[in-house]
Amino acid sequence: MxxxxxxxxxxxxxxDHPIRxxxxxxxxxKGRLGYKELSEALQVPPxxxxxxxxxxxxxxxxxxxxxxxxxxxxxxxxEFLKSGDVQVLKGLPPPRDRSPFVQVIExxxxxxxxxxxxxxxxxxxxxxIDAILIIVLGCLVYHWGGMCxxxxxxxxxYKYSSxxxxxxxxxxxxxxxxxxxxxxxKLVFKARGGNLSLLIGxxxxxLPLIIFSSLVYIVKLQGLSSIxxxxxxxxxxxxxxxxxxxxxxxxxxxxxxxVPRDKALIIALIxxxxxxxxxxxxxxxxLISK
Numbered sequence: 001m002x003x004x005x006x007x008x009x010x011x012x013x014x015x016d017h018p019i020r021x022x023x024x025x026x027x028x029x030k031g032r033l034g035y036k037e038l039s040e041a042l043q044v045p046p047x048x049x050x051x052x053x054x055x056x057x058x059x060x061x062x063x064x065x066x067x068x069x070x071x072x073x074x075x076x077x078x079e080f081l082k083s084g085d086v087q088v089l090k091g092l093p094p095p096r097d098r099s100p101f102v103q104v105i106e107x108x109x110x111x112x113x114x115x116x117x118x119x120x121x122x123x124x125x126x127x128x129i130d131a132i133l134i135i136v137l138g139c140l141v142y143h144w145g146g147m148c149x150x151x152x153x154x155x156x157x158y159k160y161s162s163x164x165x166x167x168x169x170x171x172x173x174x175x176x177x178x179x180x181x182x183x184x185x186k187l188v189f190k191a192r193g194g195n196l197s198l199l200i201g202x203x204x205x206x207l208p209l210i211i212f213s214s215l216v217y218i219v220k221l222q223g224l225s226s227i228x229x230x231x232x233x234x235x236x237x238x239x240x241x242x243x244x245x246x247x248x249x250x251x252x253x254x255x256x257x258x259v260p261r262d263k264a265l266i267i268a269l270i271x272x273x274x275x276x277x278x279x280x281x282x283x284x285x286x287l288i289s290k
Contacts, residue, residue, distance in 0.1 A: 011077065014059065019052050021081055024070065027060060028078030032067035035122070050118065054260050062258055066193065109247065110261070117251045120204065121197040128196075131203040135174070138210040139166045145217035149173045151275035152245050154209060154238060170206075177249070177271060178202045184267045185257045194256035201252020205245050212241040246272060 015021055019042060026041055027033055033041075039049050053060060059074035070078055120127050142148060143166040148158035151173060160166050178199050185191040185198075216234065246268055253264035 011059065014055050014057060015077065017052065020056055023052060023056065024059060024074060024078050025081060027068055027070045028075065032063065032069050034067055038068065050114065050255070062193070064193070110251065113247060113251050114255070117201065117204070117248065118255055121201055121252065121255050124196040124200050127200055131200045134203050134207055134210065135170060138206060139163065139170050141210055141213050141217060142166055142170065145213050147213045147216070149206065149209060150278065151177060152209070152242055152272055153275055153279060154213060174202055174206065180271060180274070181253055181267055184270065185253065185259065189257070189259050189263055191257040191259050194258070197256035198252060201256055202249065205249040205252060208241040208244040208248070212238060
């Protein structure tokens with residue numbers, strides 16, 4: 001199938017839902033719409049609305065004020081919808097179904113996580129204090145437990161000279177992830193804005209690693225040395241908490257920068273790859289497999 005036919009089919013499939021057609025109509029009638037205004041007009045949950053906005057792809061964009069507007073292609077589609085000729089949407093070949101496993105993962109994990117993070121990141125100034133508390137908690141746990149955050153991993157048996165060094169390393173870790181994510185979004189996907197939301201999302205992505213470090217520290221305090229030095233158990237637990245941290249980072253990038261989840265996944269995997277390279281080159285002796 002020629003590329004232009006594929007693009008047309010993708011647009012028509014995106015419109016094969018009444019909520020998406022209503023979004024195009026509202027944006028065409030009012031010119032510029034905020035997320036809250038759209039949500040109130042459509043009476044749908046934030047996660048559902050965000051899914052439909054992403055599905056519209058090249059038909060809608062976000063301006064510098066955070067308002068949604070139609071692209072040039074979106075305006076043509078709006079004129080098409082105004083004509084009332086939507087019969088062309090009937091009889092289209094259905095989109096390829098995702099595997100049941102992917103659907104379960106999305107329903108059980110990504111959808112609830114998306115709703116929770118949207119609540120946080122849609123009003124980032126309100127949750128700055130929350131982010132500060134997470135940073136304080138992380139600094140205390142890492143300092144007392146002798147562990148150091150390294151992007152999306154942990155360096156064990158780290159010797160801090162003072163609490164100030166702990167704070168500095170934690171903040172540098174958060175800022176490094178933020179700067180890389182922000183730069184990749186701008187350079188690769190031309191996604192701008194949402195910087196405070198992204199920063200807070202990065203802080204929240206560190207929370208699973210803080211919880212993991214807290215568990216390791218508590219185990220050591222309780223004198224359960226057999227578990228504390230069992231690197232197989234610790235490695236499995238760390239991997240599980242890293243997956244959760246990665247999921248939070250993916251959703252934070254997707255929500256704050258308004259990019260599809262698959263594009264956010266690419267950025268998160270680049271971060272993870274940089275993490276692995278850093279560990280192998282700088283801290284080879286701190287790998288779990290001892």
